Amino acid sequence: MQKSFPRGERRGALLRFGAALIALAARPRLSLAQPVLNPEVGTDARMINTPEGAIRSIVKGAPMRRGRVKLELPKLAENGHSVALTVSVESPMTEQDHVRRIDLVSEKNPVPHMATFLLGARAGRAEIGTRVRLNGTQRMTAIAELSDGSFWFDTFDVTVTEAACLDGG
């Protein structure tokens, strides 16, 4: 399934989601990685707990360009409970030019904003490896924020197969 992530926003839509963004911005940083189960009155929960909402909460209206980021997972994951993921960003990782953070966004998971990794020049290399849960075949997105405030992204389509026997564990 193709999903395009909008860069610009129609003004009407931006105003509509403004309340959601303000609510998000007012939250402590930690909660960005958690599902917003009880949003404040006035926020549209459907937009927060969506991939688009997650991305908007990360880039906050700034443009996002494809490139410099490389996201890799197995093309075919035989079990969605634990899938290897590597994300790397081309960057000299100096004080003047480095990756500040990398975010992972899922298309199909109940919690679209999967993780945030905070780096910095001390990292030396902007590369993260982890294992993620995937709720079925979907497109994964990785977004990197650089020290100059720009956002770059990459996507990867993963096919996730189901177990043959529903054996109840």
Added chain:
Amino acid sequence: MLRRGAKWAIALAFAACSASAGAQSRAIPASQLRSGETFVGADLRALQDDDLANPGMLWVDRGAELWSRAAGTSGKSCAGCHGEARQSMKGVAARYPAIDHASGELLNLENRINRCRIERQGAAALAYESEELLGLTTFIAHQSRGMIWSGKIDGAARAHFDAGREFYYRRHGQLNLACASCHEQNWGKRLGTETVSQGHSNGFPAYRMEWQTLGSLHRRLRACLFAIRAELPDYGSPTLVDLELFLAWRAQGLPIEAPAVRR
């Protein structure tokens, strides 16, 4: 190179020895034995081979810590009697389940550990699938990693082996399937998106993705029986321990992989 006549003589002699030792014929010949590791994808295979990233190793660490911890009224730890597990436990998993000479019963690792705890340490038995029992069994089984099973199926173990074998080939449950129906007659074929494995036990205790945690062989066997809608024997029951003995013999030739990573 041996002359053809000599090779046949040796083969016949071997067969004669095997027959006299009461060896069973194997449904899957030794040359076709394949561990569960070969039926999972490259990602999970690499995970199993990576000692840092293999989640099962976390239970080996837990077991190592418990090994040295005093337990029960005795105030003794496993290490107090058995010393360094790396030496004393090497090869143990490779010959279990085994007959306990004192009681004459067939014990698997879990039952053996609990027997020790109750009788020697004055401690309570550990529950199946508890973090402690999983830690200790994984830690002990891990000391035999890479070794081939070399336990006994003759003598006092014979009746247990036969019972396990009979269970394996008997049909069970609502779906009326025997273990052999899938794992002997149809291994290598597809069931949904998966390839049916030979169903060997050499990787257990194993970290199973479906469980998102590590579990015992008995948990896996009960899961299989659940899948065919059969009655589930209790954890640690003689039924499952007998089956465990048969499975260990059936996998003979495959190295122990504990803790393995499986789907």
Added chain:
Amino acid sequence: MAVARIQLPPQAKRGEVIEVRIIVKHPMETGFRYDAYGRLTPRNVIRSLVCRYNGTVVFEGLLSSGIAANPYLRFFTRAVESGELEFSWIDDDKVTGKLSAPITVID
């Protein structure tokens, strides 16, 4: 009792970029699973995992239920000086964990 494993090179040249790997024993309970009685198992995931290099934060992971159970993380850091890499984490139940590993930096 925290159980975790850390791997990093025991020694490195000054300024060298080293790979650090950690796996932490934690169920990362999603909050979407039901128990045998049909009740929702409450969410309990590691929210934050921080790596401090001689006290300075060099890496932080803000995780969610989308990270697999027994979370595994691999990242890089510059070997600036000898000392200790200390990992600390906290989950939804406010249970914390800590583990350290030494690093020797040679010139």
